[in-house]
Amino acid sequence: MTAVAEQTGAWLESFTKQPPAPECLRPLREAAFARFAELGFPTTHDEDWRFTNVAPIARATFQVAAADRFLRVPGGVEDLSPQEAQFDLASLAAGRNAFVALNTAFLDKVTVLRIPRGAVIAQPIEISYEVPDQADAVAVHPRTLILVGANAQCAIVETYKGQGQYLTNAVTEIVIGEGAVVDHYKVQQESRSAFHVATLAVTLGRSANLTTTSISLGGALVRNDVSAVLSEGAEATLNGLYLVNGSQHVDNHTVIDHAKPHGTSHELYKGILDGKASAVFNGRILVRKDAQKTDSKQTNKNLVLSDDAVIDTKPELQIFADDVRCTHGATIGQLDAESIFYLQSRGIGLSDARSLLTYAFAQDIVDRIEVQSLRDSLERSLFEKFHERTR
Amino acid sequence: MSESTNTIETFANREYKWGFVTDIESDAIPRGLNEGVIGLISAKKREPEWMLEWRLKAYRHWLTMTEPTWANIHYPPIDYQDIIYYAAPKSKKDGPKSLDEVDPELLRTYEKLGIPLQERAILAGVAVDAVFDSVSVATTFKAKLMDMGVIFGSFSEAVREHPDLVKQYLGSVVPSSDNFFAALNSAVFSDGSFCYVPKGVRCPMELSTYFRINAKDTGQFERTLIVADEGAFVSYLEGCTAPMRDTNQLHAAVVELVALDNAQIKYSTVQNWYPGDKDGKGGIYNFVTKRGACRGVNSKISWTQVETGSSITWKYPSCLLMGDNSVGEFYSVALANNYQQADTGTKMIHIGKNTTSTIVSKGISAGHGQNTYRGGVKILKSATGARNYSQCDSLLLGDKCGAHTFPYLEVRNTSSQVEHEASTSKIGEDQIFYCRQRGISTEDAVSMIVHGFCKEVFRELPMEFAVEAQKLLGVSLEGSVG
Numbered sequence: 086m087t088a089v090a091e092q093t094g095a096w097l098e099s100f101t102k103q104p105p106a107p108e109c110l111r112p113l114r115e116a117a118f119a120r121f122a123e124l125g126f127p128t129t130h131d132e133d134w135r136f137t138n139v140a141p142i143a144r145a146t147f148q149v150a151a152a153d154r155f156l157r158v159p160g161g162v163e164d165l166s167p168q169e170a171q172f173d174l175a176s177l178a179a180g181r182n183a184f185v186a187l188n189t190a191f192l193d194k195v196t197v198l199r200i201p202r203g204a205v206i207a208q209p210i211e212i213s214y215e216v217p218d219q220a221d222a223v224a225v226h227p228r229t230l231i232l233v234g235a236n237a238q239c240a241i242v243e244t245y246k247g248q249g250q251y252l253t254n255a256v257t258e259i260v261i262g263e264g265a266v267v268d269h270y271k272v273q274q275e276s277r278s279a280f281h282v283a284t285l286a287v288t289l290g291r292s293a294n295l296t297t298t299s300i301s302l303g304g305a306l307v308r309n310d311v312s313a314v315l316s317e318g319a320e321a322t323l324n325g326l327y328l329v330n331g332s333q334h335v336d337n338h339t340v341i342d343h344a345k346p347h348g349t350s351h352e353l354y355k356g357i358l359d360g361k362a363s364a365v366f367n368g369r370i371l372v373r374k375d376a377q378k379t380d381s382k383q384t385n386k387n388l389v390l391s392d393d394a395v396i397d398t399k400p401e402l403q404i405f406a407d408d409v410r411c412t413h414g415a416t417i418g419q420l421d422a423e424s425i426f427y428l429q430s431r432g433i434g435l436s437d438a439r440s441l442l443t444y445a446f447a448q449d450i451v452d453r454i455e456v457q458s459l460r461d462s463l464e465r466s467l468f469e470k471f472h473e474r475t476r
Numbered sequence: 477m478s479e480s481t482n483t484i485e486t487f488a489n490r491e492y493k494w495g496f497v498t499d500i501e502s503d504a505i506p507r508g509l510n511e512g513v514i515g516l517i518s519a520k521k522r523e524p525e526w527m528l529e530w531r532l533k534a535y536r537h538w539l540t541m542t543e544p545t546w547a548n549i550h551y552p553p554i555d556y557q558d559i560i561y562y563a564a565p566k567s568k569k570d571g572p573k574s575l576d577e578v579d580p581e582l583l584r585t586y587e588k589l590g591i592p593l594q595e596r597a598i599l600a601g602v603a604v605d606a607v608f609d610s611v612s613v614a615t616t617f618k619a620k621l622m623d624m625g626v627i628f629g630s631f632s633e634a635v636r637e638h639p640d641l642v643k644q645y646l647g648s649v650v651p652s653s654d655n656f657f658a659a660l661n662s663a664v665f666s667d668g669s670f671c672y673v674p675k676g677v678r679c680p681m682e683l684s685t686y687f688r689i690n691a692k693d694t695g696q697f698e699r700t701l702i703v704a705d706e707g708a709f710v711s712y713l714e715g716c717t718a719p720m721r722d723t724n725q726l727h728a729a730v731v732e733l734v735a736l737d738n739a740q741i742k743y744s745t746v747q748n749w750y751p752g753d754k755d756g757k758g759g760i761y762n763f764v765t766k767r768g769a770c771r772g773v774n775s776k777i778s779w780t781q782v783e784t785g786s787s788i789t790w791k792y793p794s795c796l797l798m799g800d801n802s803v804g805e806f807y808s809v810a811l812a813n814n815y816q817q818a819d820t821g822t823k824m825i826h827i828g829k830n831t832t833s834t835i836v837s838k839g840i841s842a843g844h845g846q847n848t849y850r851g852g853v854k855i856l857k858s859a860t861g862a863r864n865y866s867q868c869d870s871l872l873l874g875d876k877c878g879a880h881t882f883p884y885l886e887v888r889n890t891s892s893q894v895e896h897e898a899s900t901s902k903i904g905e906d907q908i909f910y911c912r913q914r915g916i917s918t919e920d921a922v923s924m925i926v927h928g929f930c931k932e933v934f935r936e937l938p939m940e941f942a943v944e945a946q947k948l949l950g951v952s953l954e955g956s957v958g
Contacts, residue, residue: 132546136886377875389890392857402881404900407872411900417887418894 096121099149099191099224109168110192124183126132133182135300136365136397137336140279142437147224149191152214154227158198159208165197167230184282187211188256189354191226202234202262209240209456212229214255216247216279224252235290237261240456245281246274246303255283263290268455269270272463275303277331284310289319290346298454300463301327301335302470312340315348315376325354326450328470329362330391336365341383343376343409352383358394369401370413376406383413388420388446390439440471444458484621485726513537514663517562521632521667524639534652534662541656547819548848548880549788551761559726561664561697613860626679626710627672631699634670641672645703649732649769649796657728657790658765661697665730668698673739674709680786682938684713700731704739706772711742713938725750727786737772737799742926744778746945749785756844759772759787766793770802770828778805779822780936782945787816792824792850797831797859804833807933811949812845821851821868821882826859826892835866838930848880855892862892870900871929873922 100118105111126143128132158164196212213415214227231241245253253275261267267287275281289295293316301307313321327335341350356364366385387396400413418443428438447467454460500893505516514535518528584832600810613886621628627638635642652662673679688742704710727749733741743766752759768777795804806822824833869878883896883934911921927934927946934942 147878319531374875387887392890394890396885398885398896400881400883400896400898402870402878402879402898402900404870404872405878407875407877407902409900409902410613413881413896413898415883415885415896416894417885417892419890 095146096187096190098146103149103191103193103384106192107168107183109415110195114190117186117192121183121186121190124186128346133217133338136363137306137334139282139306139308142252145222145252145258148219148221150216150219150223150225151193152216152247152253154196154223155211155213155215156196157209157211159210161201161204161206162210163199163201166196167192167197169188169197182284184254184308185256185284185464188226188228188254188284189198190348192225192228193226194228196227196229197232198230199232200234200237200239200265203236203370204234204239206239207464208241209459211242213244213246215245216249216251216253216276217380218248219251222250222252224254226307227255228251229255229257231257231259232262233259233265233267236264237262238266240268241270242368242456242459243269243271244274245272245283246276247279248276250276250278252280253282255281255287257283259285259287259295261287261289261293261295264292266294267296269295269297270300270454270456271297271309272300272458272459273303273307273309274282275307277303277333278305279303280305281307285312287313287321288313289313290323291316292318294320296453296455298324298450299326299327299337300450301325302466304335307332307333307335308338309336310338312342313342313350314342316348317345318347319345320349321382321468322350323352323354324450324453326447327354327356327364327373328447328467329356329394331362331363332360332362333362335362336367338365338367338369340369340371341381342451343372343379343381345373346375346377346379348376348379348381350381350383353450354385355446356387356396357390357447359390359397360389361391361393361395363395364397366396366398366415367401368399368413369403370411372402372404372406372409372411374405377408379406379409379411381409382410385415386446387415387417388443389417390419390443412440433438437461444468444471484742505560505562507560507806508786509535509559509561509664517664517666520562521635523632523635526639526643527635528641530646530652531663531665534659535664536661537653538656538663541659542657543852547790547850548846548882548946549790549817549819549869551788553816554726554761556660562666567703587609600925608873618725621682624677624680625674626677626939627670628648628683629670631665631668631701634701636881637951638670638672642670642701645701645732647732647733647769649734655765657763658730661699661728661730661765665697665699666702668729668905669702669765670700671702671710671712672957673702673704673710675705676707677705678708679710681715682711684715696729698729700729701734701736702741702743703733704741706735706737706739708736709740711938712744714743714745715748726761727763729766731766731793733765733777735768735770735775735777735799737771737803738774738913739772740776740778740787741768742778742938743765743768745779745781745783746937747781747783747785747789750787750956751785751814751816752787754814756787757847759816760785762786762789762791764789764791766791767796768794768804769796770804770831772802773799773828774801775799776803776805778803778844778936780805780807780933781809781820782933782937782949783808783810783818786818789816791820794824795833796827797827797833797862798827799831800828801830801832802828803831806833806835806837806851808837808932808938809840809933809945809949810837810841810847810849811840812842812847814843814845816843816845817848818846819848821849823852824854824864826853826855826862826864826889828859830861830863831859832863833865835868836932837866839868839870839879840873840926840929841870841879842873844876844879846878848882850882850884852884853886853894853896854884855887855889855894857888859889862889862894864892864894866896868896868898869929870898871926872900872902
């Protein structure tokens with residue numbers, strides 16, 4: 086317990102030293118810090134953190150800083166201050182876990198975007214947080230809130246990158262109005278010695294449609310928490326791709342909450358593991374009592390390329406309604422020997438055959454990306470990655 | 477739909493057919509648990525000193541443990557001092573030696589349950605070791621088994637007659653400190669079955685035990701230990717029914733299986749203890765630790781269970797696949813009707829090379845029942861070429877029940893293949909309609925579909941059990957289709 090106390094102490098010091106918050110954020114910050122102090126960092130005894138040990142984060146000391154933010158807001162999207170948004174930042178993600186509380190305790194520049202009712206935004210909204218190389222380890226707490234009006238349509242690309250050792254503790258909330266369509270991407274390309282903890286909380290209005298794709302490439306210790314709460318007739322698609330090697334650890338936790346009837350959800354997470362990397366997938370589908378006619382499908386596929394890689398996957402179904410169709414599946418395997426043989430028999434060398442098949446495995450997710458520029462750049466970096474790997 | 481709902485209701489409202497109390501004077505000890513009580517149990521069973529020591533060690537460890545709360549089940553706290561830890565039917569003699577000596581009242585009880593002991597023994601070729609409350613009352617076909625070198629009998633007998641074997645294997649798969657309920661069982665276990673199949677022997681008949689909980693307020697803590705020596709084969713059947721009761725009864729059993737080189741153990745269970753009435757009152761708490769160790773190469777352990785009874789089931793028959801090429805199997809049908817809660821599944825731990833495991837779990841929820849599959853597949857670094865396939869399907873009947881799946885897949889070796897699939901659905905109206913169209917009543921249609929759903933598991937059951945299991949499922953489920 087003393088370790089926890091010391092930790093909170095160090096964070097408390099940063100908390101008290103941070104520049105005063107705008108009036109509207111102050112009570113929120115204080116409540117959140119109290120919540121963080123109460124919760125402390127999770128340990129592997131918490132079921133949700135069973136396979137991810139955050140001790141390296143808990144033990145380290147960070148200087149609280151702000152990440153460099155690059156924002157590309159196409160015409161028609163309103164860039165608001167938190168006060169203008171008049172939205173309770175605490176309502177969605179606060180209190181859920183220590184990291185969200187910590188993020189809220191250090192609320193400073195909140196990115197608040199609003200897409201007005203019925204607006205169709207053709208260009209993607211780009212939000213990028215970057216941590217430049219610093220002498221001391223820093224902690225950044227980017228916070229994003231996106232309010233999508235009824236029947237609006239937009240695409241959002243979030244990017245996280247940086248250099249050196251740091252902690253990114255990001256929280257993104259998206260509130261999707263009735264009938265709106267949102268295409269969301271999160272690309273995580275942190276430095277290989279960085280910690281990345283991110284929470285994405287989405288609420289979907291009636292008949293709203295969400296597609297979110299999480300691409301995890303960098304970071305030493307990565308944790309993604311994605312949650313989607315579905316109203317009547319809403320549809321959510323959660324895609325994910327994680328590529329890890331060396332001693333990287335990536336943990337994806339998703340919760341799809343079918344709160345109302347006639348919801349549909351699809352989830353496909355694919356992982357490629359090499360070296361001594363480890364990956365965790367925990368997908369939960371919750372179908373509440375009233376959520377009849379829910380149709381939900383969840384799949385997690387893992388491709389393990391080395392003997393030392395570790396994978397823990399836990400697809401969960403919690404179902405309280407009877408008229409539903411829910412399936413989930415998980416696989417862990419290697420490259421198919423027959424496919425390799427097929428390629429070899431056609432004159433393609435072993436290493437090329439392997440990289441080709443690995444690339445194809447990842448391509449499944451990349452192909453689902455609708456934003457052309459993002460898909461191109463990902464394809465390029467994947468290609469380089471696999472090509473370099475087989476050398 | 478309304479008609480099918482009605483049928484469901486008739487089904488659900490059906491009373492527990494086998495709820496009756498046999499009026500036999502019980503030889504019970506006072507309520508509560510302390511070292512004195514353990515000493516008393518041990519003395520009553522005329523156990524050697526080492527056995528008492530073992531129990532006390534487990535009890536002392538139990539005192540340091542807390543009741544697990546991670547399972548997806550809810551029940552009021554259990555007062556462990558309000559349980560009678562030992563009850564044996566009083567008999568004129570010290571222990572019956574053959575069927576003729578068995579109390580006729582007991583035999584009548586079995587008959588009511590549809591287990592005519594003699595008939596069954598002769599016709600079905602089953603050696604029944606009937607555990608009535610805590611003492612093994614009748615052991616049939618013992619001589620025949622003895623001829624082949626198979627040791628099959630009550631646990632207390634084995635402790636007295638084969639102490640070396642018991643000492644060697646007791647607690648070697650489920651250590652007394654394993655978990656809260658296993659520790660409790662290790663401290664107070666009353667009786668159970670012991671079976672040893674020597675090298676190269678194929679046990680000529682299905683071994684079978686019927687466990688019953690009879691005396692009021694007694695937890696039954698049996699302990700089963702089955703050892704299959706090199707090249708041996710044994711198929712063991714365990715069946716349970718219990719009389720109707722209002723207060724919840726605790727049942728914490730431990731089953732240990734050991735399979736050496738090339739040995740095979742098939743363990744089948746049909747559990748139909750009192751599930752509580754339709755308001756969720758009463759019923760058995762079934763907190764069981766079952767684990768098998770495939771110690772030798774090419775060994776195989778297969779668990780098949782049909783869980784229709786108990787108000788709460790907490791049970792994870794597991795396999796430790798230590799020997800190279802060893803095989804673990806788990807086939808399960810779990811039913812939760814009314815207010816029943818079942819948190820069940822398996823754990824397959826792959827340690828040896830080229831080990832294989834198969835999990836097929838079928839959960840049926842009806843009424844307010846909550847059915848949880850919780851399974852773990854662990855492939856350790858040493859388990860090169862390991863293979864696992866898991867499938868868990870849930871069927872929901874009615875809109876107040878729940879079905880949950882919590883599979884844990886932990887893989888530490890890349891040459892392994894692990895697959896998990898799960899689905900949850902209800903019986904389609906179109907399926908019912910199709911059957912109705914062809915003149916099949918809703919009830920029959922439901923029963924057909926449910927049986928089809930469970931077929932994969934029933935196929936694994938020995939013949940005698942398969943018939944019983946289907947009947948049981950029919951009784952427990954009658955009409956439950958939404």
